[in-house]
Amino acid sequence: MADTLAHGASDDAEPEHPFAPFVRTLGRGPGRSRSLTREEGRQALSMVLAGEAEPVQIGAFLMLLRYRGEDIEEVTGLVEAARDAVGAAPAPVDLDWPSYGAGRTRGAPWFLLSALALAKSGHRVLMHGSNTFTTGMAVKDALPLLGLAAARNRAEALEQVAATGFGYLPLSVMSPRLNEILHLRAMLGLRSPINTVARLLNPADAPAGVDGVFHPPYIAVHMGVAAQFARPRFLVVKGGGGEAERAPGKPMQAHLQTAAGTEVLDLPALTATRATEADFAGIWNGTDSCPHAEGTVIGTIELALLAMGVPDAAARAPAIWAARR
Known part of the structure; x- marks a missing residue:
């Protein structure tokens, strides 16, 4: 019976959403959570902007970023993703x-x-x-x-x-x-x-x-x-x-x-x-x-x-x- 239940639980387990690791990295308990790296920040916001994150994930992501405080490397990655999204490019502007x-x-x-x-x-x-x-x-x-x-x-x-x-x-x-x-x-x-x-x-x-x-x-x-x-x-x-x-x-x-x-x-x-x-x-x-x-x-x-x-x-x-x- 125990083997059957264990086997059934494994079969029914829902696969982790690709965006979940970013929320987990930010939201782990004291001593385990951390800010995102520059590349992680870029990947995370790129997914959000591409519609590849669920609304509940986006809300959790934004508030965890705020709660932890803004980190320079992390924000740099976020800005890179946003610049990609808006098509930032050199133009004649002073x-x-x-x-x-x-x-x-x-x-x-x-x-x-x-x-x-x-x-x-x-x-x-x-x-x-x-x-x-x-x-x-x-x-x-x-x-x-x-x-x-x-x-x-x-x-x-x-x-x-x-x-x-x-x-x-x-x-x-x-x-x-x-x-x-x-x-x-x-x-x-x-x-x-x-x-x-x-x-x-x-x-x-x-x-x-x-x-x-x-x-x-x-x-x-x-x-x-x-x-x-x-x-x-x-x-x-x-x-x-x-x-x-x-x-x-x-x-x-x-x-x-x-x-x-x-x-x-x-x-x-x-x-x-x-x-x-x-x-x-x-x-x-x-x-x-x-x-x-x-x-x-x-x-x-x-x-x-x-x-x-x-x-x-x-x-x-x-x-x-x-x-x-």
């Missing part, structure tokens, strides 16, 4: 600008005006993102107020950059599947490392990037992953709502990584103003004025210039803003 902020206190995306002013001055900027979880105005919704529109595909985004110096590529266009996974936050109740992955995509292999995080501990991860990809210039700040944006009323530290190494730039407060209501399009068009909003825009232009290695960034930023019209 500055990569991710926008995935989800702050509860955000208002208008003043950093968008900074990017547009830079484009007017001859710098080619590709912004990409998803602002679904922000309480403020999303970039995609702000563009029509300025007579602009988000790109419908990668080719159109690059055409926009070629024609005007600026293009906006929504994550939902770059990779609908990656966008769906990012949006699992609504079901899981927590941000997952996919937010970090999306910020680090650099889909056009721009030589410079400006990046914002919400929590300071993520700065080291973002810079570490950028180093793994040997990105020439990469600047990270703790910005409002996780965006690459400078609050002009207080000092800020900017973390800059170049081929020569890393350094922390201490940037002073620019104004003594406080945030007030201002008309977004009016600030761009010059029909409205707000020292705090304009200080935010000018200070953020400086961040982008520092990221690109433009000399005298602090002096050039106000001139670039003034020359937008």
Whole structure:
């Protein structure tokens, strides 16, 4: 009888799902679990993006990644898989600008005006993102107020950059599947490392990037992953709502990584103003004025210039803003 039961149990055993080892590696007990290697991270997210993992596995995978904390090698592998999925490749772009902020206190995306002013001055900027979880105005919704529109595909985004110096590529266009996974936050109740992955995509292999995080501990991860990809210039700040944006009323530290190494730039407060209501399009068009909003825009232009290695960034930023019209 015992032999029969044992034999029956063996015959009825369900084979392990190919994705299960990744969940097991992350979720074993204390002293046994570990982060994924770079190659494991790439394989795991590639399977997720290809539809080769079950929904319950994806949820467990994302939350275990979050619970363990973001590991540089692991995230590098995840980013590699995501770059494969979005078709990342070199293109004529000077500055990569991710926008995935989800702050509860955000208002208008003043950093968008900074990017547009830079484009007017001859710098080619590709912004990409998803602002679904922000309480403020999303970039995609702000563009029509300025007579602009988000790109419908990668080719159109690059055409926009070629024609005007600026293009906006929504994550939902770059990779609908990656966008769906990012949006699992609504079901899981927590941000997952996919937010970090999306910020680090650099889909056009721009030589410079400006990046914002919400929590300071993520700065080291973002810079570490950028180093793994040997990105020439990469600047990270703790910005409002996780965006690459400078609050002009207080000092800020900017973390800059170049081929020569890393350094922390201490940037002073620019104004003594406080945030007030201002008309977004009016600030761009010059029909409205707000020292705090304009200080935010000018200070953020400086961040982008520092990221690109433009000399005298602090002096050039106000001139670039003034020359937008």
